[in-house]
Amino acid sequence: MLDILYSLIPQTLFFAAPLIFTALGGVYSERSGVINIGLEGLMVIGAFAAVTFNLLYANALGTMTPWISLLVAMVASAVFSLLLAIPAITFRADQTVTGVAINMLALGFGVFMIKQIFNKGQTEFISEPIYTKDVPGLVDIPVIGEMFFNNMYITSYIAIAFSFVAWYVLFKTPFGLRIRAVGEHPMAADTNGIKVYTTRYIAVIISGALAGIGGGVFAMTISLNFSVSTIAGQGFMAIAAVIFGKWNPLGAMGAALFFGFAQSLSVVGSSIPLLENVPQVYLLIAPYVLTILALAGFIGRSVAPKASGVPYVKGSR
Amino acid sequence: MFSSTKFNFIIPIISVVLGLAAGAIIMLIFGYNPILGYQALWNGVFDSGFFMSETVNRITPYILTGLAIAFAFRTGLFNIGAEGQVLVGWIASVWVGTAIDAPTVIHLPLALLAAAAAGAFWAFIPGILKAKLGVHEVIVSIMMNYVALHLTNYLIRDVMTDNSESTEQVKQTASLTNDFLIGLTGSRLHLGFIVALFMVLVMWVILERTKLGYELKAVGYNQHASNYAGMKVGRNIVISMVISGLFAGLAGAMQGLGSFGTAFTNTAFSNLGFDGIAVALLGGNNPFGVILSASLFGFLKVGALNMSTAGVPNEIIEIVIALIILFVASGFIIRWALLQLKKGERK
Numbered sequence: 152m153l154d155i156l157y158s159l160i161p162q163t164l165f166f167a168a169p170l171i172f173t174a175l176g177g178v179y180s181e182r183s184g185v186i187n188i189g190l191e192g193l194m195v196i197g198a199f200a201a202v203t204f205n206l207l208y209a210n211a212l213g214t215m216t217p218w219i220s221l222l223v224a225m226v227a228s229a230v231f232s233l234l235l236a237i238p239a240i241t242f243r244a245d246q247t248v249t250g251v252a253i254n255m256l257a258l259g260f261g262v263f264m265i266k267q268i269f270n271k272g273q274t275e276f277i278s279e280p281i282y283t284k285d286v287p288g289l290v291d292i293p294v295i296g297e298m299f300f301n302n303m304y305i306t307s308y309i310a311i312a313f314s315f316v317a318w319y320v321l322f323k324t325p326f327g328l329r330i331r332a333v334g335e336h337p338m339a340a341d342t343n344g345i346k347v348y349t350t351r352y353i354a355v356i357i358s359g360a361l362a363g364i365g366g367g368v369f370a371m372t373i374s375l376n377f378s379v380s381t382i383a384g385q386g387f388m389a390i391a392a393v394i395f396g397k398w399n400p401l402g403a404m405g406a407a408l409f410f411g412f413a414q415s416l417s418v419v420g421s422s423i424p425l426l427e428n429v430p431q432v433y434l435l436i437a438p439y440v441l442t443i444l445a446l447a448g449f450i451g452r453s454v455a456p457k458a459s460g461v462p463y464v465k466g467s468r
Numbered sequence: 469m470f471s472s473t474k475f476n477f478i479i480p481i482i483s484v485v486l487g488l489a490a491g492a493i494i495m496l497i498f499g500y501n502p503i504l505g506y507q508a509l510w511n512g513v514f515d516s517g518f519f520m521s522e523t524v525n526r527i528t529p530y531i532l533t534g535l536a537i538a539f540a541f542r543t544g545l546f547n548i549g550a551e552g553q554v555l556v557g558w559i560a561s562v563w564v565g566t567a568i569d570a571p572t573v574i575h576l577p578l579a580l581l582a583a584a585a586a587g588a589f590w591a592f593i594p595g596i597l598k599a600k601l602g603v604h605e606v607i608v609s610i611m612m613n614y615v616a617l618h619l620t621n622y623l624i625r626d627v628m629t630d631n632s633e634s635t636e637q638v639k640q641t642a643s644l645t646n647d648f649l650i651g652l653t654g655s656r657l658h659l660g661f662i663v664a665l666f667m668v669l670v671m672w673v674i675l676e677r678t679k680l681g682y683e684l685k686a687v688g689y690n691q692h693a694s695n696y697a698g699m700k701v702g703r704n705i706v707i708s709m710v711i712s713g714l715f716a717g718l719a720g721a722m723q724g725l726g727s728f729g730t731a732f733t734n735t736a737f738s739n740l741g742f743d744g745i746a747v748a749l750l751g752g753n754n755p756f757g758v759i760l761s762a763s764l765f766g767f768l769k770v771g772a773l774n775m776s777t778a779g780v781p782n783e784i785i786e787i788v789i790a791l792i793i794l795f796v797a798s799g800f801i802i803r804w805a806l807l808q809l810k811k812g813e814r815k
Contacts, residue, residue: 234794244797247546248749252793255746259786266781267498383736387548387610394607432622439611443593446603455604 153294158419159412160298164307167411169194169369171310173389174396174403175317176361181398182321183354184334184458188250189235190362191386192257193228197366199261200227202377203268205277216279217371224367225360231257232359240351243462254386262379273378281306281371306368313361314404321400330354334456337463347463365389395442398456409445413438476752479802483750483795484764491788495780504778509785512774513767519774521649521657525727527766529554531664532719533744534751534758535671536587536712541753542675543708544688549594549609550716551741552616553587555734557720559620560586562731563628565638565724575641580663580721587717588710590616595709599702605709613737621733634732644726658726667715671755674711684708716741746793765789 173190180187187193201217201224209216235253238244262272269275286300321327329350332340337347366382374381388410395409396402417434420426426434492502513523533550540547547553561583568575594608628635644658675681687694687704695701719740724731747765751757772785795802 238794238798242798242801244794244800245749248745248793248797251742251745251749252790252797254742254790255786255793256790259783259790263781263783263787266783380736384614387613391607391610394604430622430626432618432626435618435622436615439614443597443603443608443611446607447597447601 153297155419155423157297157301158422159415161301161303162415162419163408163412164311165304165372165411166414167408168304168307168310168372169365169385170389170392170407170410171314171365171404172368173362173365173386174392174407175313175400176358176365177389177393178317178321178396178398178400178403179330179354179361180358181393181459182334182456183330183351184337184456184461184463185236185239185351185355186246186250186460187235187355187358187362188247188390189232189253189257189386190250190358190389191382191384192250192254193232193235193359193362194366194369194386194389195254195257195261195382196231197224197228197363198370198374198381199257199264199366199377200224200363201367201370202274202277202381203265205279205371206269206274209277209279212279214279217281220279220371221364221367224370225363228363228366229356229360232355232362235359236352236355239462240348240355243464246460246462258379261377265377274376276375277371280375281368304372306372310368311404314400317400331456333463334458337458337461338467341463341465347465351463362386362389391442394455395446410438410442413441475799475803478806479799480750480752480757480761480796482802483792483799486795487788487792490791491784494787495784500780501778505775505780505784508775508778508780509768509771512771512777517653518655519770521653521655523766523770524657524661525655525722526770527762528658528660528664528726529719529722529740530743530747530762530765531661531758532667532715532722533740534747534762535667535755536715536719536741536748537744538748538751538753538755538758539671539675539715540708540712541748542688543684543704544691545598545705545708545712546606547591547594547609547709547712547716548606548745549591549612549741550712550719550744551737551739552609552613553590553713553716554720554723554738554740555613555616555620556590557583557587557717558724559623559628559720559731560717561642561721561724562635562638565642566628566636568642569639570641572641575639576644576725579638579642579725580718583717583721583724584714585717587713587715587720589713591709591713591716592706595706598709599705613741617734617737620731624731624733628731635730637729638725642725643729644722645729656727656729658722660722660726663718664722665759667718668755668759671715675755680707716744719744746789749793750796 173194177187177190201220204223205216205220212219235249238249239246265274266272281304283302283304289300290296329345332345333347333350341347370377392403392406395406420434495502495505513519536550537547561579564579564582590612594605597603597608598605624635625631644660645656646659649657683699684704687701691701747758747761750761768785768789772782775782
């Protein structure tokens with residue numbers, strides 16, 4: 152039994168990390184009143200930027216490469232998210248539509264650039280990925296050490312730490328209150344002197360940065376290269392995690408961990424005695440079916456921030 | 469001044485022009501010749517009957533997924549699950565097409581019906597969950613997409629065939645292809661476009677000419693007002709999703725009984741459903757607008773394949789399409805700019 156946990160828990164954290172980052176981004180954007188269907192595309196840009204930078208500068212930067220690549224991914228996606236922010240906030244464009252366009256644009260742009268830089272539609276595997284590490288000291292704790300601190304990706308810990316920071320910022324700081332205010336009732340917020348547009352811009356850029364990290368982590372821990380199919384639906388899973396987690400950073404983290412767990416079950420499942428005779432298709436669809444059941448059963452109604460998806464027009468009633 | 473219906477036409481046209489212009493600029497920046505690039509795009513469709521037929525085959529499912537998403541949008545729902553509904557419709561049509569023996573007059577309609585029913589059922593689940601439990605239709609639909617992907621792969625590998633990646637061809641009695649058209653064009657041009665155009669009429673009639681359509685739209689505008697007026701909100705949400713899924717399921721049948729004549733395993737989504745979102749939006753969620761935007765999409769996607777002869781990566785077209793959608797979505801600013809221009813002229 153313990154053996155199963157030893158393989159399941161690290162796998163869960165491994166699969167969940169990119170989803171956690173991206174879902175946190177989704178929470179910030181949607182809490183400010185901007186639906187971000189474009190998370191998928193922002194992850195694509197993150198993955199593209201991370202892999203490209205990693206391949207081009209691995210020789211010069213050595214073991215620092217993945218971390219600088221991650222920063223590059225973050226900045227690239229934050230800049231790219233302006234393409235969502237400007238139409239959705241300033242031009243009052245339909246946010247869903249804009250997000251869909253962002254997804255297409257990111258994929259087209261990423262593959263187009265890969266062809267420009269590397270002359271082919273799929274990159275080589277990166278030489279400096281993020282490696283697993285044992286956490287010194289903690290790994291020696293009996294049972295728990297083996298479960299949580301052995302052979303782990305440090306990005307998984309960062310993701311979980313980020314979730315708590317994101318929660319604190321959103322619910323315990325004036326800045327977080329402003330984000331929630333413009334997402335719930337922008338006119339009231341405006342009346343109180345909160346700059347609705349600026350706040351929404353910041354929130355969308357934060358979501359771009361976080362989705363960029365998510366894409367970068369995915370590329371440098373899971374896929375290790377970039378092609379048209381590197382990011383295939385992870386962004387949409389992150390959106391699901393946002394809604395599942397009821398627009399709360401910790402809830403979104405929980406949902407992402409749940410998805411990671413379900414995904415690791417389908418990978419590890421065949422070696423678990425209880426599950427080895429179950430046809431693989433059940434394990435493959437389990438995460439999705441369980442999510443639907445969970446939503447229908449005990450999570451109940453999830454209500455979006457009130458102004459989510461509605462462009463704010465100054466002076467309108 | 470421009471009336472608002474005029475804007476509905478002008479904004480997409482301006483957006484298409486701006487999108488193509490932006491594509492040309494990008495080609496210039498990266499050292500390609502945009503004239504040669506667009507020429508190759510044009511020739512890629514109109515140079516041969518074969519590719520013109522391929523384009524029609526590409527347009528047909530786009531019309532149907534566009535209708536599916538437009539219908540849901542018009543009734544206040546976002547059917548992001550068209551992707552999965554296409555897949556289940558596809559496999560249902562192929563199943564009926566391979567497993568049953570019957571004359572064409574029965575077999576073909578039956579296969580189409582199976583596809584529509586499968587798509588409708590796949591959309592019914594998010595619909596009923598939203599209506600009864602208030603679960604967000606977007607998240608359930610996204611999940612249903614993945615279930616459809618894995619389930620259809622499983623059915624093809626383990627149930628319909630013996631560990632093969634593709635099913636047999638559907639029987640000729642269930643096929644949408646037609647010897648006359650094949651002889652004429654040398655391609656797999658099939659009669660699906662008639663089905664698609666018919667469904668355009670169906671959507672228009674439902675939305676504009678029936679009490680049901682009126683109620684569906686009313687629920688989309690304002691659930692509470694509709695409820696107060698005595699309409700059954702939950703029931704209408706379910707009906708909307710089912711009709712939307714029915715269109716998407718038929719799009720799958722176009723592939724299964726027409727363009728491919730078979731079903732095969734997929735490692736990723738076909739994107740017919742996701743592209744349908746763009747088709748619906750560009751078409752202003754209007755059934756006739758969907759025909760135009762689906763045609764543009766089909767033309768760009770098929771023509772793009774030929775752009776490599778001019779040395780241009782075909783992803784440029786993905787970028788152009790995305791920009792067109794961004795421009796359409798930003799219609800407010802285009803309208804504003806046009807009005808400023810008009811004002812300037814008058815002074």
